Amino acid sequence: MIQAVKNDFEGDARELLDKGFDVNTTDPKGNTLVILAAANRATRTLPALLAYHPKLELRNIYGETALMLAAYRREKGMVTALLAAGAKVNSTGWTALHYAASGGDMDIVNQLISAGADINAKAPEGSTPMIMAAREGKIDVIKRLLSLHADPSVMNENGMTALKWSLKRNDTDIMELLVEANATQ
Known part of the structure; x- marks a missing residue:
């Protein structure tokens, strides 16, 4: 079954499910189907x-949840299907918006925000979607988050803010945007 899913063999997967295969089966790394x-x-x-x-x-x-990975992989149709099936957009720790901000797909970022994603959600080490977007150089995501009044001054436990990431990346466009938004280091 795991190989059928990995290879996107829908017919084989459906046949095994119809025969009673547990849809919540996991592999050794805890990945569900x-x-x-x-x-x-x-x-x-x-x-x-x-x-x-x-x-x-x-x-x-x-x-990681399926929604997080679909968001990171920039699979809008999967994100839509998972949300429609009841996947929670907010959770404790890392969220799908963190992953979408890293991936930079604006349609998915907006989809998650429309579904109620917390724009200032903090990962276990304190990073927010804004920090993740700055780390990956995703200026459009930063613009969107700032337009919704996301806090650009949050510092994670490693002492990194969105502005510090832009400095580390030498990304002057993001630096200027964050300075305009009065982000602190």
């Missing part, structure tokens, strides 16, 4: 899995 579908861009297989009502908030050993 839905997480594997998101990680491997198995766009044909995901709807078959969702039809069996998997637990969408289960996380792998890295703390």
Whole structure:
């Protein structure tokens, strides 16, 4: 079944599910079939899995959910399907918006924000979506977050702010944007 999902063999996956295969089965790294579908861009297989009502908030050993990985992989259709199936947009720790901010897909960022994503959500080490966007040089994401009054002055436990990331990257466009927004170092 795991190989069927990884290879996006929807027919094989559906056949195994119809025979009683547990949709919440995990691999040794804690990846559920839905997480594997998101990680491997198995766009044909995901709807078959969702039809069996998997637990969408289960996380792998890295703390990732299917929604997070779909957001990072820039799979808008998967994000839409997961949200429609009941995936939670906010959670404790890392969120799908952190991953979307890193990936930089504005459609997905906006989709998650429209679904109620916390724009100032803090990861376990204190990073916010703004910090992640600055770390990856995603200026459009930063502009969007600033337009919603996200806090650019948050510092994670490593002492990094969005502005410090822009300095480290020598990204003058992001630096100027954050300075205009009165971000502190």
